[in-house]
Amino acid sequence: MQLDNQVALVTGATRGIGAAIATVLAEAGATVVGTATSESGAQRISDALSSTTGGGRGAVLDVRDAEQIKQLIDNIRDNEGAPSILVNNAGITRDGLAMRMSDEDWDAVIDTNLNAVFRVTRAVLRGMIKARHGRIINIGSVVGLMGNAGQINYSTAKAGLLGMTRSLAREVAPRGITVNAIAPGFIETDMTGELDDQQREALLEQTPMQRLGQPGDIAAAVCFLASPAAGYITGETLNVNGGLLM
Numbered sequence: 598m599q600l601d602n603q604v605a606l607v608t609g610a611t612r613g614i615g616a617a618i619a620t621v622l623a624e625a626g627a628t629v630v631g632t633a634t635s636e637s638g639a640q641r642i643s644d645a646l647s648s649t650t651g652g653g654r655g656a657v658l659d660v661r662d663a664e665q666i667k668q669l670i671d672n673i674r675d676n677e678g679a680p681s682i683l684v685n686n687a688g689i690t691r692d693g694l695a696m697r698m699s700d701e702d703w704d705a706v707i708d709t710n711l712n713a714v715f716r717v718t719r720a721v722l723r724g725m726i727k728a729r730h731g732r733i734i735n736i737g738s739v740v741g742l743m744g745n746a747g748q749i750n751y752s753t754a755k756a757g758l759l760g761m762t763r764s765l766a767r768e769v770a771p772r773g774i775t776v777n778a779i780a781p782g783f784i785e786t787d788m789t790g791e792l793d794d795q796q797r798e799a800l801l802e803q804t805p806m807q808r809l810g811q812p813g814d815i816a817a818a819v820c821f822l823a824s825p826a827a828g829y830i831t832g833e834t835l836n837v838n839g840g841l842l843m
């Protein structure tokens with residue numbers, strides 16, 4: 598899965614799934630710009646990428662900030678070249694039962710996990726259309742497919758992301774751009790780190806492979822979808838979940 602001469606933008610690359618994606622893409626030869634919400638996070642990404650084949654750097658981006666998106670995409674175009682791979686990975690949870698969920702928690706999750714993905718994608722699309730080549734990979738969730746009690750905001754955003762993936766895939770297919778989603782199951786990161794033993798056991802019981810996924814499991818699937826091997830795949834949602842939805 599060679600990604601030489603590709604420029605990849607990975608949002609939310611300081612830790613967890615995003616950090617693994619940035620490293621795997623850079624190991625495959627892409628020049629990667631990984632985003633962080635702080636200067637220290639961006640520095641950590643630069644350090645992690647410095648020893649990879651394709652290399653790259655960290656850059657500060659709050660995906661909810663339209664002006665920062667524009668500035669970063671212009672900056673990447675001037676330095677590395679327009680991104681040919683976009684991985685929309687940044688995401689948050691603000692869990693709560695529907696009856697008790699505040700507007701603030703609803704809005705924060707929809708804004709970060711859905712609205713921001715649209716804005717980043719729109720900003721990157723111009724360069725891909727010009728190049729008549731691009732790979733857009735959205736990190737969804739199994740929860741966007743099957744729902745989850747206590748995550749009405751998160752599951753709504755992730756389900757919306759799958760709709761966005763299919764609509765955009767149809768729109769840009771004639772331009773040589775593929776748009777796909779990955780729906781991870783339960784992956785061992787900070788996001789799942791807050792689960793207590795009982796919740797963890799319940800997840801394992803639902804997962805035929807009887808283990809939580811690792812960030813590298815998702816990164817490998819992203820690398821495949823970004824590679825020439827996946828050139829005829831678009832509008833798909835790839836489940837990477839240890840058999841959870843069989």
Ligand code: NAD
Pocket residue numbers: 608609610611612613614615632633634658659660661685686687688689709736737738739780781782783784785786787788789
């Ligand atoms: P994580 O909390 O470890 O990492 C989330 C990343 O998003 C961090 O780098 C964080 O800085 C970034 N981020 C958050 N808000 C941001 C903002 N406003 N602007 C820019 N960056 C922001 O989580 P993770 O588990 O690595 O999750 C990565 C993606 O995978 C998310 O989209 C998540 O919904 C999805 N996912 C995770 C799991 C899981 O089990 N861990 C399962 C399914 C889907």
